[in-house]
């Protein structure tokens with residue numbers, strides 16, 4: 001089985017741009033498909049759950065055009081689906097199979113819906129019962145009450161209110177609400193039980209109204225759709241970031257110090273799962289929220305507090321709390337979460353089993369779970385994920401408590417968050433930032449430190465050198481800020497092994513030329529170029545960790561780096577090293593610059609680097625000075641490793 005080994009981690013900080021919300025993506029796709037007109041959907045989630053929805057819509061005759069990255073144009077049918085037959089695979093996507101079953105049942109065709117084996121164990125009986133009350137012909141092709149389903153054409157009549165249960169899943173009510181406008185008639189839905197997961201109904205009603213259909217709601221018992229309403233495309237719509245996905249990063253901030261900021265959801269969100277932040281606040285985490293972002297940091301006391309909460313309104317994000325509970329100051333109880341038992345797996349049982357592997361004491365009931373934290377946890381436990389994306393994402397947080405662990409089948413995150421572990425690495429992988437002037441030996445030292453620790457290595461100077469070389473090759477003047485920034489933004493650079501390629505051409509040696517070094521220093525002084533390279537550099541932050549070598553690694557690119565080193569040497573020592581290097585490379589004496597010229601050049605470069613307006617080269621307050629003037633390479637490496645050992649004892653023993 002595939003797995004990912006997470007090392008002991010200590011700190012999480014940084015910013016994450018969230019992928020699109022699953023719940024909003026799949027609703028928008030269906031509403032756009034049923035609406036009159038074309039809808040442009042931007043920032044759609046690209047994951048297994050949306051893929052099955054898109055494929056199914058195409059099969060039943062909906063026009064789907066890709067218009068950009070995560071951007072689609074949906075040509076609405078202005079009513080029922082034109083494709084009157086189809087065999088549709090729904091994976092394990094509840095937000096696809098349930099609403100589609102209802103819309104297909106009212107489309108007058110013959111369809112089959114199936115999914116992965118677990119989907120065939122997830123209930124759908126309450127929805128089928130509701131649809132049968134109005135004459136729809138929906139039959140079970142396997143076990144009664146569960147997919148696979150077969151749908152036949154039928155005449156639908158809406159004489160009496162549809163009576164439906166709401167205590168197993170809110171998705172049945174969502175499905176009916178979204179599909180019933182297809183009838184054109186007035187429809188009334190009455191709940192026969194308590195409704196769970198209510199905020200998801202609010203998402204449904206909100207999005208329906210954006211497509212022109214309003215629902216009258218009496219409490220959570222009765223919903224009336226007046227006849228004659230139909231869906232009309234609102235034109236361009238944006239999908240918010242996924243608030244359930246946000247919960248892992250916010251919890252990471254609360255457990256791992258923070259601040260961790262998520263972008264894409266905030267105060268203005270229509271997703272109930274933003275209320276996860278309230279639960280974290282109950283645990284003592286410090287939360288800040290803007291219109292479109294949320295930020296979480298550890299409690300001022302450093303210790304998360306125990307909680308006892310009814311979490312019916314945030315069933316998905318609640319799982320994150322069960323793992324955060326490992327780091328609380330007492331037993332934590334999550335209540336009213338019976339729906340966990342019928343989701344991707346029996347989540348109460350799965351959560352209990354895996355938390356126990358770590359050494360937590362866990363009790364469970366039909367609709368609750370209590371997690372009692374332990375003073376220490378088993379290291380290197382192998383966590384099973386039960387093909388449940390949320391199990392994999394939740395348990396990644398354990399590493400932030402300094403507990404290394406293995407997560408089996410990590411790719412199951414593809415259901416809603418395919419690049420989750422990369423993003424997690426971007427806020428949690430430790431960074432060792434090594435800054436300093438040129439010829440201080442930091443490149444060699446940084447590379448050796450990275451090798452010793454088994455960390456990734458970023459030679460940020462190489463990116464500036466590549467930018468200078470690429471600009472010169474493209475005939476862009478090195479003082480043309482906009483032109484060079486455009487080159488930097490699209491730099492076709494690759495780093496296979498220890499080679500450096502520019503547009504496929506091996507430039508490993510070429511970028512080391514003296515004039516490219518001078519060019520690099522010039523382009524590095526341009527603010528737009530630095531901005532263009534910022535995200536590219538941050539993307540190097542990956543598990544198990546990164547050693548970043550440059551001039552503004554600790555100050556600008558990775559300000560949250562737990563280890564910052566300012567590696568320098570006297571100008572004389574650096575000039576001498578450079579001179580020896582040139583001799584070592586076999587440069588003939590008559591072509592070699594004089595030692596005093598090298599010294600002069602170095603001093604000028606130092607002055608330019610220290611004086612530039614953006615990210616001037618200087619020792620940060622929280623950086624440790626390593627003066628290599630009297631040191632050889634081995635000693636310099638040892639000096640840096642000593643600092644790492646002191647600052648990150650869990651990482652390097």
Ligand SMILES: O=C(O)C1=C[C@@H](OP(=O)(O)O)[C@@H](O)[C@H](O)C1
Nearest residue numbers: 023095169170171197200315339
């Ligand atoms: O409507 C939705 O988008 C969802 C509703 C919730 O399900 P239940 O209503 O079954 O709790 C939630 O768990 C699911 O991930 C998405």
Ligand SMILES: C=C(OP(=O)(O)O)C(=O)O
Nearest residue numbers: 092093094095316343344
């Ligand atoms: C329950 C979930 O998914 P589904 O939409 O398949 O119900 C979930 O994403 O946690």
